[in-house]
Amino acid sequence: MIEVGNKCGMKHGAVELGSHFYDAGMVAILKLVARTELHDSNEVKIEVSEKARAANEQVNKLFKDLVNKLSGEQLELFKAFDEAYSCKASFDTEDAFSAGFVGGFRYLMGEAAYSNDMNFYK
Template sequence: MKLMGAPTKIAAIGEQIGADINKTTVCGKYYDAGMVTMLKLVATKVLHDPLDSDKESIEWSQKTTKANDRMNDLYAVLSEKLPADLKPLLQDFDEAYSTKSAYESEDAFISGFIAGFGYLMGEVAYSDELNFYK
């Protein structure tokens, strides 16, 4: 996942001070990978341990809530109609699907967190008014 164009920014900065562009490009890639790793850790912490413990980190939309209700209704109907020997298979499927959905939500939250940070860095850190890399 590319964060904010850091390798090219770092290479350009290195070039201004006479550093080898190939070496600074490689350093920029390591910097970028490290930033993404750190932001993933921060995003995971924010997601699973929000600052306001009375509030969920993800606000579910009306369409998500509606889809969840539909899934629950279908599960109940299917569970009633299945023979007893197949109910454990439905429960296993539901558990596996729920786990996959939770992982997808986590991945989407983390990707959005990183994309948001990259956007803010592009708007603020590299702006003419406030350039951290001048």
């Protein structure tokens, strides 16, 4: 954008400000696309590693153990905590997927911009 702005005679500060707004808009759109892709697709988008699978099994075992040992108010508090933590983990996963989607887009655009076959800056 700076190169295009300079060709059009825009002052450097205006071009930088405009490029920040452009980038923020681009990231917002890409995050929307990523979240739509993650939630609206019937395909599994996130591969679960063996370490994650083993950790999940341990968490499930500990959950059952705690549910069997707790009662009354403690059990209700634990279940509320588990539900809140599960929501947080889901949001973390969504954020990580979106960040990876944006990062991948930036990488591919950088590669395409400087490739011999498709140089955007010619």
